[in-house]
Amino acid sequence: MSERVAIVGVGWAGFRPSTPHQSYKELMYEAAVRAYADAGVDPRSDIETFVTVAEDFHEGTSIFDEYTPDQLGGALKPVHTIGGDGLHGLATGYMLVRTGQFSLVTVEAHSKASNILTLPYITAYAQDPVLNRPLRLNPEYIAGLEMHRYLYETDTPPEQCAAVVVKNKRNALLNPLASFAADLTLDEVLSGPPVAWPLGRHEIAPLVDGAVVMVLASEERARLLTNKPVWIRGIGWCNGSASLESRDWADALHIREAARIAYRQAGIRDPFQEIDFAEVDDTYAFKELQHLEALGICLPGEAGLLTEQGATEPDGEFPVNVSGGSLGVGHLLDGTGLARALEVVLQLRGEAGPRQLEDVEVGLVQSWRGVPTTSGVVAVLSN
């Protein structure tokens, strides 16, 4: 039975605010063709099982599972769709290989955000229908509540959240997949209009369409297919309290626990020392800071300082979101975690072009499913 699981192929398509020339199926197909060519496999003869991550309300189709096989090469093969973030799909693919029943697995996640005309209403529907939804608030308020309590408990000033926006959008200037690259000043970020105070408009990742496909392999298959395998050394996921009344508003406890699981598997004791760089969820700017603290990269209240001092810049001690993150690249709804993982894979292979980090061996990727959830995944990858 395979003890180790590797990512042996990656592909992507879209990553733009709208993609009117392609249906979601065509977007998935383009990403899949790229991933299979990258892995050097034929999906019809080689891939044994397929996992897609999709939310029916985002697709506008119930039982979306039925619409995924053809464009991935999965017709008449074992296929299933799960709800969650793309990294939940990576975890599922990892487990499928670890069962010993499958040696090659496809994982896919995507966004056709531009096709959803009423996304705030869809997101609002994730709230408790009896207790919370009747208040008729734009769901961004939940991020505002979290950010306020986070700033309050950690003594983090808003300027340090704005510094995340400046860093990530500037990083995105070197990423051709990024749609929202910019060279902004702190003042420009802070002077943006408030959405759910203290959360401002520039601190919210804009949406993009896109698809990401990854091919996972058992160690034996990976050795035959590639000389650049990226190993999944550990992967954990966790859900916190769903309650909007009694959750911990300042600390991302679910990320803390998911990280503990992933680190235990990977044998990581001191993540700051043993991990070289990270792609973490920055759906909202303060989330990057809150997530870094939950990941154990630093103590609560220190992430903002590290950011301000440049430690999380590409040339800093612990680069974070070299890709530009969701703030710079754009947010891919259910595909966001896989988009972040894509950057980690490219960096570990040494294929990140002008934004390539030097001498990286271990990378961290973390995702969050967005408001109102406390649902997240953490994975440790290495070359």
Place this chain on the structure above:
Amino acid sequence: MSKQIKDFRGTPLRESDFQEGKVLYVHDALRGEYAWDTGIAIGHYLASLKKGVILGARCDHCRKIVVPPRTVCEWCFRPLTEYVPLQDTGTVNTFSICYVTWDVKRVEKPEIPAVIEIDGASPGHGILHKLGEVNPEDVTIGMRVQAVWKPAEEREGAITDILYWRPLKEVEKR
């Protein structure tokens, strides 16, 4: 069975209890609106329907023509780039006679959904539509049918540009 039970345990509820607000419940309606990009293949398909033409796509690898067209052959995973116009006639592969509408109302005159294998496409490749101008009892598997189109000026590039399919009289076609 239930007639043998004289006293049900619990509190009985009547329709009037709901109407009079004696039972508390919360009502909400989802506002889910979508505008799906049709993309390359289905975009071509719909644009052709507007012109009164049913379009298929050819897979040279599998040596077959599928309908509606798509950009990838699901069987060999090769890209499909060649679109071919097909006939607007075909053969009933399977059908059903529905006495209940989509919103669960019973109807006297049934609807007849059918899968129609399109002439010019490979066997087994058809489209889902409805039959009309036919008595339900006269429909058979293998029946030859022809599309009844909306007037050209009313077509909008949608599957409903074909109103329904009616029995084809081979003589009529010649």
